[in-house]
Amino acid sequence: MKLSIIIPVHNGLQYTRKCLASLSYQISQSEYKGKIILIVVDDGSTDGTADWIRSNYPEVVVLQGDGSLWWSGSINLGVEYTLQSTDADYILWWNNDTISSDDYLENLFEILSQINHNQLVGSKIYRLNEDKVWGMGGKFDPRKGTKYMYGEMQPDDSRFHTPINVDWFPGMGTTIHRKVYTDIGLLDEKKFPQYHGDSDFTYRAAAKGYELRAYPQLKIYNDVSNT
Secondary structure, eight states, X not given: OOEEEEEEESSOHHHHHHHHHHHHHHHHHSTTGXXXXXXXXXXXXXXXXXXXXXXXXXXXXXXXXXXXXXXHHHHHXXXXXXXXXXXXXXXXEOOTTEEXXXXXXXXXXXXXXXXXXXXXXXXXXXXXXXXXXXXXXXXXXXXXXXXXXXXXXXXXXXXXXXXXXOSBOOSTTEEEEHHHHHHHOSOOTTTOSSSSHHHHHHHHHHHTTOEEEEEEEEEEEEOTTOO
C-alpha cells in the first residue's frame, strides 16, 4: 500500500518549510517511508519555493503551474501525476499551512489497512495553538442548501473522540483511493477554483455511494493566519 501526499502552494515559503520538515520527519521515522510520495504543486510562486525544495528535499516531486491553477487545479495536477506516473494506492490532500501530530502517518496507514477503497478518510482539524476543533468533516442540508463543519469552533470533548460519518470533507487531511477518481473524475476546477472544490468533490463521492468517515486520531493543526 502506497500513499501520495499532494501539497498545493503559491508563495508562502515560510509555511512550506515547516510543513515539509514535519512530514519528512514523520516519514523518516515510519516503517512506511518507502511507500510515501511527497508532491508539491508550485503554482507560480515568486519566492523561490521550487528551487528551495529541490535544494533541501530532492526526494520531493515538484510540479510547476503558472499561477492559474489555484487550489483545485493544483490538486488535479497532483492527482493526474499520481495516477499516471506512480503506483500509489491512496492520495492525501494537504496544505502547506498544516502541521500534524507526530503519529499522524502511522495512524493513517493503520486505518487504511483496515478499510477498503470505498471509504474516504478524513481528519480531525484544530486551529493551531488552540484547544478548539476547527472541523471534523461536514454536514449538508439539501433542503436548505446549507453546509457546515461538524464541531466547528467547539471545545475538544467526548463528542469528537469517536469516528463519525459525514457528508463532505475539507481539503486538509482527506485521503482518497485512486479508484474514486477514475469513477467520478477530478475536482471541478472551473466552478470551484479555490474554495468548495473539496466539499463538492467529496459530496459527489458520497452521492455515488462512497462512505466518508472522519477519524479523531488523525489530528492536524491549521495556521489560520495564512489564507
